[in-house]
Amino acid sequence: xxxxxxxxxxxxKDNQYEVVIGLEVHAQxxxxxxxxxxxxxxxxxxxxxxVSLVDAAFPGMLPVINEFCVKQAIxxxxxxxxxxxxxxxxxxxxxxxADLPQGYQISQFKDPIVGEGKVILDMPNGQKEIGIERLHLxxxxxxxxxxxxxxxxxxxxxxxxxxxxxxxxxPDLRSPDEVSAYIKKLRSIMRYLGTCDGNMQxxxxxxxxxxxxxxxxxxxxxxxxxxxxxxxxxFMQMAIEYEANRQVDLIEEGKSIDQETRLFDTKKNxxxxxxxxxxxxxxxxxPDPDLLPLEVSDEFINELKNNIxxxxxxxxxxxxxxxxxxxxxATILVSDIDTAKYFEEVVAKMGKNKDMKLAVNxxxxxxxxxxxxxNLEISQSPVSAKNLAILVNLIKNxxxxxxxxxxxxxLMLDGDKxxxxxxxEKGLKQQSDPKTLEALIDKIINDNREKAIEYKxxxxxxxxxxxxxxxxxxxxxxxxxxxNEILKKKL
Amino acid sequence: xxxxxxxxLTELVINIKNKKLxxxxxxxxxxxxxxxxxxxxxxxxxDFTSALEKAKRFDQKPNFDLKLxxxxxxxxxxxxxxxxxxxxxxxxxxxxxxxxxSTVTENIWxxxxxxxxKLNCDEFAMGxxxxxxxxxxxxxPIDKDLVPGGSSGGSASAVAGQLTPITIGTxxxxxxxxxxxxxxxxxxxxxxxxxxxxxxxxFASSLDQAGPMAQNVKDCALLQExxxxxxxxxxxxxxxxxxxxxxxxxxxxxxxxxxxxxEYRVDGMPKEIEDLWQKGVQYVKDCGxxxxxxxxxxxxxxxxxxxxxxxxxxxxxxARYDGxxxxxxxxxENLIDMYEKTRSEGFxxxxxxxxxxxxxxxxxxYYDAYYLKAQKVRKLIKNDFDEVYKKVDAxxxxxxxxxxxxxxxxxxxxxxxxxxxxxxxxxxxxxxPGISIPAGHDSKGYPLGLQIIGKAFDEQNILNIAYAMExxxxxxxxxxxxxxx
Numbered sequence: 019x020x021x022x023x024x025x026x027x028x029x030x031k032d033n034q035y036e037v038v039i040g041l042e043v044h045a046q047x048x049x050x051x052x053x054x055x056x057x058x059x060x061x062x063x064x065x066x067x068x069v070s071l072v073d074a075a076f077p078g079m080l081p082v083i084n085e086f087c088v089k090q091a092i093x094x095x096x097x098x099x100x101x102x103x104x105x106x107x108x109x110x111x112x113x114x115x116a117d118l119p120q121g122y123q124i125s126q127f128k129d130p131i132v133g134e135g136k137v138i139l140d141m142p143n144g145q146k147e148i149g150i151e152r153l154h155l156x157x158x159x160x161x162x163x164x165x166x167x168x169x170x171x172x173x174x175x176x177x178x179x180x181x182x183x184x185x186x187x188x189p190d191l192r193s194p195d196e197v198s199a200y201i202k203k204l205r206s207i208m209r210y211l212g213t214c215d216g217n218m219q220x221x222x223x224x225x226x227x228x229x230x231x232x233x234x235x236x237x238x239x240x241x242x243x244x245x246x247x248x249x250x251x252x253f254m255q256m257a258i259e260y261e262a263n264r265q266v267d268l269i270e271e272g273k274s275i276d277q278e279t280r281l282f283d284t285k286k287n288x289x290x291x292x293x294x295x296x297x298x299x300x301x302x303x304x305p306d307p308d309l310l311p312l313e314v315s316d317e318f319i320n321e322l323k324n325n326i327x328x329x330x331x332x333x334x335x336x337x338x339x340x341x342x343x344x345x346x347x348a349t350i351l352v353s354d355i356d357t358a359k360y361f362e363e364v365v366a367k368m369g370k371n372k373d374m375k376l377a378v379n380x381x382x383x384x385x386x387x388x389x390x391x392x393n394l395e396i397s398q399s400p401v402s403a404k405n406l407a408i409l410v411n412l413i414k415n416x417x418x419x420x421x422x423x424x425x426x427x428x429l430m431l432d433g434d435k436x437x438x439x440x441x442x443e444k445g446l447k448q449q450s451d452p453k454t455l456e457a458l459i460d461k462i463i464n465d466n467r468e469k470a471i472e473y474k475x476x477x478x479x480x481x482x483x484x485x486x487x488x489x490x491x492x493x494x495x496x497x498x499x500x501x502n503e504i505l506k507k508k509l
Numbered sequence: 510x511x512x513x514x515x516x517x518l519t520e521l522v523i524n525i526k527n528k529k530l531x532x533x534x535x536x537x538x539x540x541x542x543x544x545x546x547x548x549x550x551x552x553x554x555x556d557f558t559s560a561l562e563k564a565k566r567f568d569q570k571p572n573f574d575l576k577l578x579x580x581x582x583x584x585x586x587x588x589x590x591x592x593x594x595x596x597x598x599x600x601x602x603x604x605x606x607x608x609x610x611s612t613v614t615e616n617i618w619x620x621x622x623x624x625x626x627k628l629n630c631d632e633f634a635m636g637x638x639x640x641x642x643x644x645x646x647x648x649x650p651i652d653k654d655l656v657p658g659g660s661s662g663g664s665a666s667a668v669a670g671q672l673t674p675i676t677i678g679t680x681x682x683x684x685x686x687x688x689x690x691x692x693x694x695x696x697x698x699x700x701x702x703x704x705x706x707x708x709x710x711x712f713a714s715s716l717d718q719a720g721p722m723a724q725n726v727k728d729c730a731l732l733q734e735x736x737x738x739x740x741x742x743x744x745x746x747x748x749x750x751x752x753x754x755x756x757x758x759x760x761x762x763x764x765x766x767x768x769x770x771x772e773y774r775v776d777g778m779p780k781e782i783e784d785l786w787q788k789g790v791q792y793v794k795d796c797g798x799x800x801x802x803x804x805x806x807x808x809x810x811x812x813x814x815x816x817x818x819x820x821x822x823x824x825x826x827x828a829r830y831d832g833x834x835x836x837x838x839x840x841x842e843n844l845i846d847m848y849e850k851t852r853s854e855g856f857x858x859x860x861x862x863x864x865x866x867x868x869x870x871x872x873x874x875y876y877d878a879y880y881l882k883a884q885k886v887r888k889l890i891k892n893d894f895d896e897v898y899k900k901v902d903a904x905x906x907x908x909x910x911x912x913x914x915x916x917x918x919x920x921x922x923x924x925x926x927x928x929x930x931x932x933x934x935x936x937x938x939x940x941x942p943g944i945s946i947p948a949g950h951d952s953k954g955y956p957l958g959l960q961i962i963g964k965a966f967d968e969q970n971i972l973n974i975a976y977a978m979e980x981x982x983x984x985x986x987x988x989x990x991x992x993x994x
Contacts, residue, residue: 071609075829078589080743112871114848121828171844173833183697191866302871304602304880307714307822309744452900 024143026193027234028266029232036268038242039197039227040189043204044182045214046158046222053157053181054081054124059257061220065174073179075119078352080308083108087181088312090213091131091155092322094183096327097207098150100135102319106154108309112302117160117173125184127303130154133314137187137207138331139415140349148200150186158182166505183214189228189239194255201225202353203373206330210355229261231269240265241275245282245289257282333358341365341374350382356397357381367407370434373414382409384427409437417499419498422446436486451495452504455488459504462487473509481505513538513547514671518580518728519755525571525579525676528826532571532579532623535674536564539581539625543672548992549648551667553586554594554627563623575621576735578835583673585664586627586791588614588719589708593624597710598642598660601837601855611708612743613677613719613736624675629663632857633827634684634712636660637929640918641859646916649692650988651955658688658929663690664722675723675732679709681716682815683909683933685947690908690958693947693986695729695975698933700965701940702747705740711826713819714745714783716937726946726976729747731755733956733968752969759976763797767961767974768901772808773932775910781951782907789948789959790904796977798989801901805893810886811935816927817870817883818938823860824867862923891939898964903971906932908945908958909929932960942968946975947984950959954987 026317028035055072109127132153134144139146160178164171185204191197205216205223214224230242245261248254260282279298280289328336330352334430337348340383351361364377385406389396395494409426412418418426418441429440441447449455461471462484473480488501513535513738516524522528532554540557560581589595589607589834596602610618618624631641633741639647639662642993647662649655650670657666659680668676678685680698689696697720703717711717721732732753739748769790839854841847856864857873870879897904910931919926936943941962948959959978963971 073833076607076835077595077597077605077710078607078828080707080742082742112825114827114828114831114845115832116844119829119834121831122825147888235800300873302825302868302876304821304825305874307745308711427931447930 024141026195028231028262030266030270032292033270035231035262035266036234036236036311037192037258038189038230038232039191039258040242041187041191041197041200041228042226043185043201044092044224044226045185045208045216047087047155047181047183047214048214049084049087049090049181051084051086052179053084053087053155057179059180065172065175065176067176069175069178073119073175075121080304081124081311083312084181086230087155088131088314088370089322090181091153091183092314092319093211093326094185094208094213095135095153096134096323096326097211097213098132098135098137098153098185100150100153101133103129103131103133104314104316104319105129105484106131106312106314108155108306109303110306113299114323115159115162115372116171117162117175117178119160119175121456123159124306124309125156126154129311137200137203139203141196141199148190148195148196151188152433153183153185156182156184189230194258197227197254197258198251201254201269206353206355210327210329218250221249224304225254227254229258229265230275231262231265243275243276243289244276244279246279246292253282253284257289258288260287264289293436317351317412330358343374347378347382351378354396356395360396360399360403362452363403364407364410368411371414372410373410376414377407377410380406381496384424388431400434402434403425405430405434405437412437412441416448416450416497417441418446418448419494422448422494446495449492449495450500452500453498455492455500455504458491459484459488459501459508462491463508470509481509484509513715514542516673516674517524517724518675518731521580522576522578526573530587532541532564532567532581533561535579536560536581536623536625537583539673542624543583543667545555545993546670546672549666549670549672551629551646551647551663551670551672552583552626552665553598553629553642556593556624556991560623560625567621568890572621575732577617578621579599579623579673580621581623581625582617582675583625583628583664583667584614584617584676585630585661585678586708587630587679588677589710590614590624590627593627595627595710596644597634598630598644599830599856599860600643601851602710603643603837605836606845607708608908609708612705612738613709614739615708616736617677622735628661628667628676630678631660631684631708632942633683633823634660634717635823635859635863636681637683637687637849637917637926638914639688640837640916640920641857643857648992649913650990650992651692651913651986652953653991654916654918655955656691658913660684661688661696661722665689665694665696668692668694668722668724670989670992675721675728675748677719677732677736678722679712679717679719680691680937681712681718681819682937683930685720685722685942686908686933686958686960686981687929689945690947690956691913693984694722694724694947694954695726695944695946696720697729697733697944697968698936698942699737699968700747700942701743701750701937703737703942703966703968703990705743705746707740707742707908713824714826716819718816718937726972726979727755727758729944730758730972730976733914733972737968741794741899749966754969754972757969758795758822758976759973760980762793762974762977765798765903765970765974766895766901767793767798767800768803770803770805770808770897770904770906772805773906775931776804778907778910779951781912782910782957785843785949785957785959786905786907791946792978792981794906795981798974800905803901803904805897805935807886807889807893808935811890811938812927812931814824814883814886815930815934815938817879818887820863820867821870822867824864824871825859827856839896859923870908887938890935894935894939894941903967903974904962906960906962908932908960912951912953914956936960936962941965942971942973946979946982947949947986948978948982949984950987956984970990
């Protein structure tokens with residue numbers, strides 16, 4: 019497939035438009051306590067049960083930075099191949115809202131903790147590099163609940179003060195598919211690092227999507243619209259598709275695009291204007307005088323750098339080099355940290371005489387199918403890596419056939435049973451004793467003399483018949499390779 | 510023992526320790542005098558019943574190892590006190606009862622102090638005359654209808670009027686030193702980062718600092734020793750070795766070099782103030798110290814800088830008073846309407862003025878010209894001090910450009926009101942310690958103060974200088990208890 023065919027373009031009569039997308043991803047820092055207070059961050063707690071005096075902005079309360087969250091942000095920066103800023107500053111972003119108790123959000127404006135970096139995407143037409151503009155730490159706001167009462171709005175401050183990393187990409191993305199790959203890659207990196215659980219249903223990962231369009235080949239950027247707070251990859255893709263087409267239609271009609279903030283209506287599948295540039299808030303950013311500039315030493319950064327686990331790109335390279343996997347196989351196995359862990363455990367348990375290809379096929383084939391059917395994560399797999407390794411080894415050393423292995427695998431699902439035991443208990447061991455098989459085949463030839471003659475006269479199709487009979491007579495346990503050999507000799 | 514309320518903190522501590530006085534007797538004496546002094550309007554909230562109970566409990570099981578064993582004390586109503594209403598002098602917090610205690614007051618109670626009540630102050634500490642308080646003017650014990658200064662006006666009035674043996678205030682641009690000067694008392698603004706800001710209703714976070722106010726320097730040193738602690742709950746609290754300020758207090762300042770900054774000789778400064786300053790120079794010399802003429806070239810920019818930085822921070826700090834979570838709320842048609850009504854009715858005129866100024870100077874398009882520039886000037890002001898401290902140990906200036914003025918005299922002229930802070934704000938901008946001590950009287954018999962400014966963390970040095978000068982000055986406040994019928 020040529021590269022050209024994979025380009026995402028919007029066509030109108032004679033014109034082709036390219037879509038330019040930049041993302042501001044809000045990733046909740048994986049941390050037991052909040053960015054500036056000791057309150058818990060557990061998801062799904064009763065409303066207003068994880069709120070300290072600081073989170074609720076009581077008079078005289080002061081923020082104290084959570085060092086763990088700082089480490090998490092720096093680790094993420096390292097994972098994004100980004101520059102770590104030894105000095106960063108917390109600013110106040112001032113605006114009024116019922117779920118913003120302080121009347122300002124503590125964020126980082128001019129001096130973020132992480133500077134420029136990059137992320138590599140594996141696209142069907144090759145790799146693509148997406149630039150990272152910056153990553154900064156900020157507090158989340160609370161939640162306003164408007165639909166519990168016709169007259170009143172309720173406010174839940176459990177989220178108030180939870181640490182977020184805002185990861186801003188450069189406008190390097192060009193299609194909904196790239197956006198999907200980018201989000202998945204970011205999530206994968208953060209999950210490897212343990213800095214964000216990436217759970218989009220729980221709101222741990224959401225994004226503001228900046229979309230603009232321009233004539234194909236143009237170097238100028240078009241006027242962009244920002245679609246606020248989209249919380250699933252599917253919705254991001256739908257929103258981009260709708261928004262890009264809306265903008266192209268405006269251009270085609272000779273109208274101009276207003277720079278504005280829009281909302282994506284997931285029910286109607288359309289974006290709607292939220293506020294125009296003129297109505298944009300003046301956030302009156304200024305350095306938070308309650309917090310000193312955040313300064314980290316080289317030692318502090320290096321200590322974190324030295325303890326960064328192997329990340330997906332490196333792991334993929336190693337899987338290809340060390341295990342001779344294809345790029346495709348390696349990409350699948352490293353995309354999720356738990357899958358990679360599972361695979362590596364299978365590899366370790368297979369011991370010396372291992373069949374890598376077979377292991378990969380079993381994981382991405384049978385195991386993935388089961389997980390899919392049962393809607394399970396690999397971390398919840400009903401078959402442990404250890405037992406899967408044993409199963410693969412049983413196939414590899416000829417104890418059972420691939421076909422029998424599927425039966426064994428089915429039985430393993432119930433309580434993660436040891437395949438070795440299943441094979442023994444059910445007597446599923448492959449028959450590889452030539453004498454036994456010869457006797458069995460002699461009997462079959464004897465019982466089917468006429469067919470044997472027909473075969474010898476040239477009806478070669480009948481060979482399959484004899485193989486089938488032999489397998490049937492052995493209860494499926496005969497070593498198919500030996501059966502072939504013996505039949506060829508005897509017929 | 511008669512005239513308990515005339516005793517200094519140091520005397521009371523000794524007398525309680527020696528069992529010449531019980532905490533109950535002392536507490537009762539100050540409560541009685543406070544009750545006779547309602548006309549001063551020094552208190553916003555009295556906590557007398559509870560104070561007496563605590564005093565009794567102390568007497569039943571006394572602990573004389575503490576620094577403030579059984580000493581009753583009223584504090585500025587900017588300090589959050591657990592289960593005791595804390596208003597910051599504002600209608601918007603009129604019904605606010607904290608469930609927590611400020612670190613500074615906690616330190617006092619841990620050393621045996623007993624809360625008498627909460628003292629009046631300018632609304633959110635914004636004012637120089639205590640006239641912006643929602644709870645009304647405070648009278649200066651020196652004379653009827655005279656302002657006590659601000660914003661710690663209730664605190665200054667209560668100490669001068671002997672309603673409390675000692676107190677604490679907060680100082681953002683002079684709010685301890687100016688009222689101390691106006692009432693003939695001693696007030697110390699410690700180095701920024703010396704006293705925790707945790708639990709103090711914030712005005713301007715980068716300038717706010719709590720400090721002691723007392724009848725004399727030794728009492729002031731003792732209270733500073735108690736309230737100054739490193740506090741991890743305040744990110745701007747500084748972990749430095751703190752002196753035992755009262756124990757280490759010494760009047761030996763021989764050979765100390767005291768700077769006299771020429772820029773503090775401002776236009777239109779009354780001759781009385783100039784004369785007082787000259788006398789101050791003489792006192793210092795009499796104590797064996799040396800004076801040196803110095804220059805702090807950016808002094809004239811301090812006031813405008815302060816009136817950009819402080820309102821900017823305040824506009825943001827006061828955003829939390831929105832009627833949503835606690836405090837006063839006015840009914841509105843919708844959220845925005847509720848905000849507007851709550852804040853229009855809940856904040857007084859001066860607070861609203863400063864919120865408007867602060868919002869303006871932080872607005873996009875004005876930020877660079879005002880806030881950013883002010884921050885640069887602030888750095889220059891700090892550099893001025895760093896430079897002169899290579900040559901001198903401390904700086905001597907007048908505390909205020911005038912003595913106390915009449916209630917209502919400057920209400921309609923905010924700029925003239927702001928000028929009160931002209932000698933005190935540079936100290937806050939530079940984060941330095943400063944102390945005001947009474948040094949004389951003007952022709953009307955109103956007290957005048959001198960300010961000693963120190964190096965950062967050098968409270969001991971300025972306390973020593975103040976202590977030595979105090980001895981030479983031998984100041985006597987002229988208070989005739991005019992308000993007691």
